[in-house]
Every structure is written in C-alpha cells, then in structure tokens.
Amino acid sequence: MRVMGVDPGLTRCGVGAVEGRPGAPLSLVAVGVVRTAADEELGARLVGIEAGIERWLDEVRPDAVAVERVFSQHNVRTVMGTAQAAGIAVLCAARRGLPVALHTPSEVKAAITGSGTADKKQIGAMVTRLLRLTEMPKPADAADALALAICHVWRGGAQHRLATALAKARNPHR
Template sequence: MTIRVLGIDPGLTRCGVGVVDVRPDRRATLVEVTVIRTPADMPLEKRLLAVGAGIDALLDEHRPEVVAIERVFAQHNLRTVMGVAQVSGVALHSAARRGLPVALHTPSEVKAAITGYGSADKRQVQAMVARILGLAEAPKPADAADALAIAICHAWRGSPMADTPRGPGSEPASAQTPAQAAWRAAERSARASAVPRRLAR
C-alpha cells in the first residue's frame, strides 16, 4: 500500500515542507514541495502563527498518513536552534490536532537513508532527492530538498513498509535507486556482523 508522508525541515525564516507518495517497492513520487517563509522583522508570535497556518493548509490539502520532522540538534547559533525548536513545536501541534503520528529523524539518519552515507553534504542529498523522485533538477532552496529527504527517509526507514518481508525476487536490483541499494547493503552487512556475536555467547 502506498504511504503518503509529509516531511518538514523546520525553520523560522524558511520552513521546508515536502509531500511524497512511496510505494511498497520504495519508489517515491513527488506530490508537493514548498517553503513557508516569514520575514525577520515580524514579531515572533506572528511568524509562528504564519508557519503554523501554512503547515495546517498543507496537512488539510494533502492528508498524509504520517508527518516526519527533522529532529532539533545542537548548533553554535542559539537563536537559530531556538527558532527551529519553536517551529518544530508548531508542527507537532498541527499534526497532533489531526491525530496524525509524528516521527523525528536526525540529519545523519536522513543522509544515511538518502545517500547511504551519514556525513553526506547538502549537495549530495539534493542530487539524490532529485534522482529518487525522477526530477530534472534538485528542488530549491535547500530547505525544500531537505523536507523531501526527511519524508523519503521516514517512508524507507520508519514506516511499516520498512519492516515488510521481501522475498529474493520481490525487489529487483534494477528497481532500486543507488541510495536504496546502499541501504540494502548496509542492512545486510549489519545483520551479517551481528551473527558471530550471538554465536560467541
């Protein structure tokens, strides 16, 4: 069954929002991508209200099954991290009001899921998002591509389809993106390395 995920890259000046449909074979299709913007000279409470209204409108229009948000992590700029945390709270509230489940993913989780490498840079993530979704070029600005990456990450790693058993022929190599192939290889490697430790006990 196809799952629709709304991904959010929280930010006060630019809040990226991306919606994707992902099939059981992990093929992803772009539904919507946008950036909600608020001016720096607007009072904080009105900026949060504007971001919340934008998220509300997208949730009501696209009706996702789940919302995925980038997890707040420590930054040197306290003002920036505070803004991200505040917008994350607004997004969590919007989802909760609609009874939608919410998942939080760290930047390294998203990078690993999309590129197969947890320390990938933004350019690599943007390029892979474009390739996964079959786009001629990466969505801009980076906040838009990041929101789509968060949504795809959740569909691949955090949704029920991530646990769906797959037979030897259920997902041919030709149907996998490079990121999917890398992730599959990492999963196989992790399982293989865990076996000797269990047998050694």
C-alpha cells in the same frame, strides 16, 4: 503511504510530500516553503508557521508527518526558533491525530545517500534522482523536507519488515 516532511525553520520551513512504499519507485506529491519575515515579532512568525503548515496538511492530506529532530548542537543563534517551528509542525500533525516521527539529520542523510555526513548538494542530487525530477528542488530546505519524507517511507518500511520478522520469529508456524 503519503508522507509529509518538514525541515523546520522560522525564516524558511521546508515542506515536501512524497508517495511511496519501500522497494517501489517514489513519487513527488508537492514541495515548497513556508516563510515568515525576520522583522516580524516571534508571535506573528509562529502564527504564520502554524497557518502555513495547516494549509499544507489540508492540501497534502498525508498519512504521516516526519519532522527533523532539532539538537542544541545546531546553529546556536537560530536553534530556538528552529525548535519552536519544529514544535508547531508536530503540534499541527498531532492535533489531527497523524503519526509524527522525528528523524535526525544524520539518519536522513544515511537513508538517502548511504552516508550520515553527506552534504546538502548530495542530498539534493539523490532526492532529484529518487523522485525522477528534472531539476533539484530549491531552496535546500525544500529538498531537505523531501529527504525527510523519503527517509520516513523507507524507515517505516524497514520498521514494518522488522516487526513482521520479529512476529514470525516469535511464532514461526504462523
């Protein structure tokens, strides 16, 4: 399963794709950042993000897209732009008929490090280890996007196992 994670932001939108399935080693497909200039108008920035995400989807061809769920508890000064960048990533994926999942930052942290309150450095370290990279992906937004993608592979797997278990429980003779 190939998953593209998006850590949304107007100035830096982290994008990272991994290939994998639960219980098997993961591999890095690609990682990077879509940037827009802070002195541009909002419209131009959103057009830039749409174009950047589209390019990434064209190149990566993911089976699913995972986007960070934005809350109003985020940095108040930037939260609206972050929500709008997230919305555009969701829009681009949904237009292509790709499944889109939203994961909260604490879900991602808990999936990757075992702790919902892990810091950026810890996330980066675990992403580096899990993907067997020689150095930590930079900037942090890029590492966070990979963490989202890994979280999705694992949660998708957990959900799949849960669904299988439930189906078996309902029909034990199958």
